[in-house]
Every structure is written in C-alpha cells, then in structure tokens.
Amino acid sequence: MPNPTAAILIIGDEILSGRTREANAHYLAGELTRAGIDLKEIRVVPDGMEAIASAVNALRAAHTHVFTSGGIGPTHDDITADAVAAAFGVPLSIRDDARALLAAHYRERGMEFNAPRQRMARVPGDAILIDNPISAAPGFSIGNVHVMAGVPSIFQAMVASLLPRLTGGSPMLSQSLRIDQGEGVIAERLGALAAAFPDLSMGSYPFIQNGAYGTNIVIRGTDPARIDEAMTQLAALFPGEPA
Amino acid sequence: MPNPTAAILIIGDEILSGRTREANAHYLAGELTRAGIDLKEIRVVPDGMEAIASAVNALRAAHTHVFTSGGIGPTHDDITADAVAAAFGVPLSIRDDARALLAAHYRERGMEFNAPRQRMARVPGDAILIDNPISAAPGFSIGNVHVMAGVPSIFQAMVASLLPRLTGGSPMLSQSLRIDQGEGVIAERLGALAAAFPDLSMGSYPFIQNGAYGTNIVIRGTDPARIDEAMTQLAALFPGEPA
Structure with missing residues (x-):
C-alpha cells in the first residue's frame, strides 16, 4: 500500500514579505x-480569506x-479558522469544549x-480539537485538514x-554520501x-565550499537492504567519506 | 497602478523530506x-515532471x-528545464549561445x-538567458517564468x-513595534x-520569550507618511520600545 501523502500550508504575510x-x-x-507520510507540497499564502480557502480546498x-500553520490567534489578522470553515462550507462559532479549556487556562x-x-x-x-499544552488555545482537525498555530x-x-x-506508512529511510567532485564529473555514472x-x-545536491565544487548524494527508499546495496555500489564508484 | 505580483516555486525532494x-x-x-513586486505565494514541489509543470502553469x-529555484544541474534528477518546456509546450534543445558560454567556461x-x-x-x-557569473550554466526567462539554480x-x-x-512597483515599506504583552491583551485596541x-x-506576530508572551506589530504600506501616522498612534496605545 502506498504511503499516505501530505501538504503543508503556511499562512502569513510576514513570510511572504521576507520579514x-x-x-x-x-x-x-x-x-x-x-x-511514513510522504510530504508532496508546501505552500505559503497571505493572510487572506480567498487565498487560504482556495489553497485548503485544492x-x-x-x-x-x-497541515496548516498560522493565523489562529486572537487578533484581527487571524482569519485561518474563518477561511477553513468557509472552505468546508460549515459554520464557525464558539464551541463549549474549546471555551471551557480556555476559560480554565485564564482563570x-x-x-x-x-x-x-x-x-x-x-x-x-464538528472538528476534533488538537491539544495545546503551552497556551491552551486549541488547534483542530476538520476532515483531513489539521489547523495549528504559527508560533514554533x-x-x-x-x-x-x-x-x-494519524496512520502512517513505511518510514522513508535515507543514506547519504558526500563526494568532493562537482555534479558534472559524476553525473553519468x-x-x-x-x-x-x-x-x-x-x-x-551540489554545493560550493571554499570555492570547490562538491555533491551530496542522498539515496531514499523504504527497504533498508536495497538502500545498503545501492550505497555499496555508490561508494565503490566514488570512494569518499560517508556523510 | 497596483504592484506586479509574484510567486516563487521551489523544486526539490530534499526540502520535502526535511533534509x-x-x-x-x-x-x-x-x-x-x-x-515593489508583491510576493503572493511560495510553493515547494518534488522533482517530478507533472508536479513541476502543473505548478508552473497554475x-x-x-x-x-x-521565479523557480532548483533542478537545472547536470544530473538525472535535474528536470526543471524539461518540465518548464512541457508546461509551455515548446521544444527543449541545446542552444548555441548557452553552449558557447559553457564551452568557454570549461575550456x-x-x-x-x-x-x-x-x-x-x-x-x-526562445527563452532569455539569465547570467550565472559563478558557474556559467545559465538560468533562463521564458514568458513570465524565471528559472534559476538551487545552490544559494x-x-x-x-x-x-x-x-x-523587471519592472517593479512601489516598494512595500514597513515599521514595527515590539510590545511586551500577549496578543489577547492588545487585540481589541x-x-x-x-x-x-x-x-x-x-x-x-506573537512570540514567547523566557516564558513571557509578547507581540511584534508590523505596519506595512507604500506611503511612508501614513505608516508614520499609524505608528505614532500605535506607540501611544502601547508605550514600548521601537524594534
């Protein structure tokens, strides 16, 4: 069975402005x-109803x-819950269970x-709350969308x-080898x-260090024996230091 | 006239794997x-033809x-040029001007x-080349898509x-104020x-520092006098240190 897939949606003007x-x-x-959940896409969108709702739906x-991050605080620019409710076409209102959590926290x-x-x-x-042990204000899961805070x-x-x-799949495993040659030298082999x-x-993954070209090769898969086999052949082709 | 808008498309499995x-x-x-170009979206997609081409077209x-980053090197996993050509429905082949740049560099x-x-x-x-003063291999602009390397x-x-x-617009200006109170305290004002x-x-933008809640307020706009005016009122509401 293939692994479940995921997207991350980051909400916030402050990322897009470069701040x-x-x-x-x-x-x-x-x-x-x-x-073992395969991340297939990350998107960053502004704090705007239409931008958030259409990204959520896509x-x-x-x-x-x-998984979303950002825009669930108490200020005027926190509109993620509104946009997610709009995306799902469901009402948004203060819910007793969430209210009780917050009331106890502040009391x-x-x-x-x-x-x-x-x-x-x-x-x-009928979203399911996501526990926030730090500042009480909960995140929530509605359908397959998990809405979380932006503060790291x-x-x-x-x-x-x-x-x-959440049900995961086979964890993606990886091994890497650093080769002190540029990609152009090693590409064919x-x-x-x-x-x-x-x-x-x-x-x-090419890099430049102290003016010299090098390449990190990362081999990924779910079967550790196959990764070992490929790494052995890779190391024989390019004798170097395992990273 | 409104500012031009932009999206950034980052191409690379290594970002999505968290490596x-x-x-x-x-x-x-x-x-x-x-x-003065308003960035409206960032997307990260895997090194896959369909993922890249459909993101470019959207x-x-x-x-x-x-603006794209990544996937234009010499190895088998560098398929950005192929995917961009497919997205535009144009052929991809070795072009004499790019070939001459690279031939001279290696010679x-x-x-x-x-x-x-x-x-x-x-x-x-008929893409326009983007100069690469470091390693010669050029980027290119085709239509409104600017394809660049991933090495920072x-x-x-x-x-x-x-x-x-590129033609810009009015630069987005900003000023910020750090307030040593949580968002819940300041939200109404x-x-x-x-x-x-x-x-x-x-x-x-809320933060937690040494266990205490604080908030950074960022005021953005294109008219510096209006930003000054708003900052003056903000500082009067919340006497604190300008950040």
Whole structure:
C-alpha cells in the first residue's frame, strides 16, 4: 500500500514579505518522513480569506492530509479558522469544549477571558480539537485538514499531540554520501546507478565550499537492504567519506 | 497602478523530506519587497515532471512573475528545464549561445565539456538567458517564468542578474513595534487601529520569550507618511520600545 501523502500550508504575510524566516514546514517535514507520510507540497499564502480557502480546498482534494500553520490567534489578522470553515462550507462559532479549556487556562492565571481570547474558542463544525499544552488555545482537525498555530513552540507541541492519531506508512529511510567532485564529473555514472535502482530515489545536491565544487548524494527508499546495496555500489564508484 | 505580483516555486525532494532547510525563498522575498513586486505565494514541489509543470502553469496564469529555484544541474534528477518546456509546450534543445558560454567556461578551466555538462545548455524555445557569473550554466526567462539554480550562492547571483530587467512597483515599506504583552491583551485596541487605517496592513506576530508572551506589530504600506501616522498612534496605545 502506498504511503499516505501530505501538504503543508503556511499562512502569513510576514513570510511572504521576507520579514520572518519560516521554520515550521522544515520541522514538520522531518516528522512526517519519520512517520511514513510522504510530504508532496508546501505552500505559503497571505493572510487572506480567498487565498487560504482556495489553497485548503485544492490541497485537501489532492492529499491524504493537509497541515496548516498560522493565523489562529486572537487578533484581527487571524482569519485561518474563518477561511477553513468557509472552505468546508460549515459554520464557525464558539464551541463549549474549546471555551471551557480556555476559560480554565485564564482563570488559573488570573487573566481576563476577554472577547479576543474567546475568539480562539471558535471551531468549525464538528472538528476534533488538537491539544495545546503551552497556551491552551486549541488547534483542530476538520476532515483531513489539521489547523495549528504559527508560533514554533506551540506548533511543535500541537504536532506532538496530533501525529499519534494519524496512520502512517513505511518510514522513508535515507543514506547519504558526500563526494568532493562537482555534479558534472559524476553525473553519468550516477545516472546509470539510479537507472539500476528504479525502486529508490537518488538525489544529487551540489554545493560550493571554499570555492570547490562538491555533491551530496542522498539515496531514499523504504527497504533498508536495497538502500545498503545501492550505497555499496555508490561508494565503490566514488570512494569518499560517508556523510 | 497596483504592484506586479509574484510567486516563487521551489523544486526539490530534499526540502520535502526535511533534509535541507530552504533558504532561497526567504532571500528572494526580501529582494522582491524592496523592488515593489508583491510576493503572493511560495510553493515547494518534488522533482517530478507533472508536479513541476502543473505548478508552473497554475502560477504563471495567476501572477506577473514566477521565479523557480532548483533542478537545472547536470544530473538525472535535474528536470526543471524539461518540465518548464512541457508546461509551455515548446521544444527543449541545446542552444548555441548557452553552449558557447559553457564551452568557454570549461575550456578556461581545463575541464571536459562532457555530455552531462552540455545538458545544462538546454534552453526551451526562445527563452532569455539569465547570467550565472559563478558557474556559467545559465538560468533562463521564458514568458513570465524565471528559472534559476538551487545552490544559494548561484541563486543569489542570478537574482542580481535578473531583477534589474523587471519592472517593479512601489516598494512595500514597513515599521514595527515590539510590545511586551500577549496578543489577547492588545487585540481589541489593535483591531480598532487597523480598521482606522484600511490602506495599511497591520500584522500581529506573537512570540514567547523566557516564558513571557509578547507581540511584534508590523505596519506595512507604500506611503511612508501614513505608516508614520499609524505608528505614532500605535506607540501611544502601547508605550514600548521601537524594534
């Protein structure tokens, strides 16, 4: 059975303006690889209803899972829940279970549970809450779309809450070899090797270090014995240091 | 006249597997903001013909410019030129001008201009070459799609070659204020301020530092006087340190 597939949707003008360097997609990419869920696409879109809703609808139709990051806080520019509700055509309103979580959190801390904070208890339809052990305001899963916060520590905590209830596949395994030659030197032999292992993916990643060209070769697949076999042949072609 | 819009398309399995942290989108996002070109979307797709071609076609229809990164080297997994040619329905073959650039580069260095390296002289249709002062292998612009290398130093050099020939708009300007209070405390007053300045965008970016909640407010727009006016009112609402 092929692995489930996934897309990540990052929501936020601050990424597109170049102000903030996005980190959640990279983090989740590694977690999904370990879980055997094949990440097929990452998109970054602005804080706009139409941009978010149309990306949600395109991605949820194409993949087993969609993970979103950002736009679920209490301020005027947090419209992800609204856009996801619109994408699914379901109502968005304050839900008692989410409200109770937040009310308890603020009560314990002697903080006012004001209107903006109550806004974070809005959950579309019959979505399942995603636990937020850091600041209480929950994420939620509706259908195959999992809506999480943008603050990295909260995003990571939500991923840890969510992933155990998703069904993974065969973890994608990889080994790599660093070769101190440019791609142009190794391309022919590497291409022949890749053709001999059609069940594996062989990626070639050039770099420049201290003015010299080099290449990292990454062999990926789900069968560790096949990866070992390909790595042995690769190392024989290009004697070097295993990375 | 509204600013031109743009999308960035990052091509590479290594980003989606979580192995490599992508850097080119963040770099180009900053350059586009300075040039007055509004970045509206970033996508990351795998090294696959169909994935690349369909993303190119979707993005070039929706935006003034599309910038791609990755997949134009000499190895078997470098298929961006093939996919872009397919997306445009034009042939891809070795072009004399690109071939001459590469031949001279390798001749000067006493390196063999072998078949994989000649593959990097393949340019679709009547595309315009993008200069690569580092390793000679050119990028190219076909229609509104600008195809560049993935190695960050080469990507940045190509961006420097390319941007001066694109027409920009009004540079998006921004000012920011760091507030040592969580979003839930400031949301109501901030929302009212944002509503009073519909010509500006006010982004609210929460953070957690040493266990305490804080918020960065970023005000963006093209009119510096309006931004100053909004910043003055913001600072009066939340006396703090300008970031």
